[in-house]
Amino acid sequence: IGTPGRLLDLNSRKVLDLSQFKTLVLDEFDRMLDMGFVHDVKRIIGSMDQRKQTMLFSATLDRTQKDLIGNILENPITVKVSQGNSTGDNxxxxxxxxxxxxxxxxxxxxxxxxxxxxxxxxxxxxxxxxxxxxxxxxxxxxxxxxxxxxxxxxxxxxxxxxxxxxxxxxxxxxxxxxxxxxxxxxxxxxxxxxxxxxxxxxxxxxxxxxxxxxxxxxxxxx
The missing domain is CATH 3.40.50.300 (P-loop containing nucleotide triphosphate hydrolases)
Structure with missing residues (x-):
């Protein structure tokens, strides 16, 4: 578990070998893009030669995110955990x-x-x-x-x-x-x-x- 920049740093110093990981989880995906981590995310994906599964979690989903998802995932499945008012009825x-x-x-x-x-x-x-x-x-x-x-x-x-x-x-x-x-x-x-x-x-x-x-x-x- 780590930030994109930290994971890339560890990988470059041979402390971590991203090519050995098969699953990638991107939490707060929308915020990652807002903070400018898109290039780091792409580099991480490019380093994961054995990647079989990618999961992205986001409270919001806009066109920019959809475009990037289309580039990094094949036949993605969308799962919505709430309906109606996105801010919560409670x-x-x-x-x-x-x-x-x-x-x-x-x-x-x-x-x-x-x-x-x-x-x-x-x-x-x-x-x-x-x-x-x-x-x-x-x-x-x-x-x-x-x-x-x-x-x-x-x-x-x-x-x-x-x-x-x-x-x-x-x-x-x-x-x-x-x-x-x-x-x-x-x-x-x-x-x-x-x-x-x-x-x-x-x-x-x-x-x-x-x-x-x-x-x-x-x-x-x-």
Whole structure:
């Protein structure tokens, strides 16, 4: 299990021999393409001389992905695990309209201070904004931590473990860092800004309402 770049690095240093593997699994395939890993994925496929099976998992599927799938797979079979609303019927979604002159952070603080907000995944646009928001929450008495690209893997794992164990109430995250989050009991997802794309929105709010449970997702609109 590894990122495309890391696998290619290990293969080039003869630490790993990709030609001996018969099955390739590409998880979060749509995000891989968004992050520019398409060439790395093609190189990995080209190195797998004995590849017999390829499985791709994605929350979304657009024309770019379909074109690439057509190039790397033969007679692919599509399996859909949900129907209807792609955002999930068990997720209560709403917007929080911020009026001119209204203190956005105070609105957020009032929300997460409620006992109803048991385990909150809070999305910010950038890692710098995530750091600032996390600091403000902690200063206001809301136990919080953060995961983003400026944090080491160990620091991100510690933050995630604290979140899972209920030691912190709010986990502030960026889109990329949140991709590996697998916590079954997230009560709320909050978008502090409107996501740039609908696909990003789907991925974000999909972190709540899992395993048959209900969840709530709120998006701040300035």
């Amino acid at each position: 997720i209560d979604q709403d917007i929080i309209k911020i009026s001119n002159g209204e203190d956005k952070f105070k609105v957020l603080l009032n929300m997460v201070s409620s006992e109803e907000y048991d385990r909150v995944l809070l999305f910010e646009e950038t890692k710098h904004k995530a750091s600032r928001l996390c600091k403000k929450l902690n200063n206001a008495g809301i136990s919080s931590d953060q995961i983003h690209g400026n944090k080491s893997q160990n620091a991100r794992q510690r933050a995630l473990n604290s979140f899972k164990q209920g030691e912190i109430k709010v986990l502030v995250a960026t889109d990329v860092a949140a991709r590996g989050i697998d916590v079954s009991d997230i009560s709320h997802v909050i978008n502090y800004q409107v996501p740039m794309t609908f696909d990003s929105y789907i991925h974000r709010i999909g972190r709540t309402g899992r395993a048959g449970k209900t969840g709530k997702a709120y998006t701040f609109v300035d």
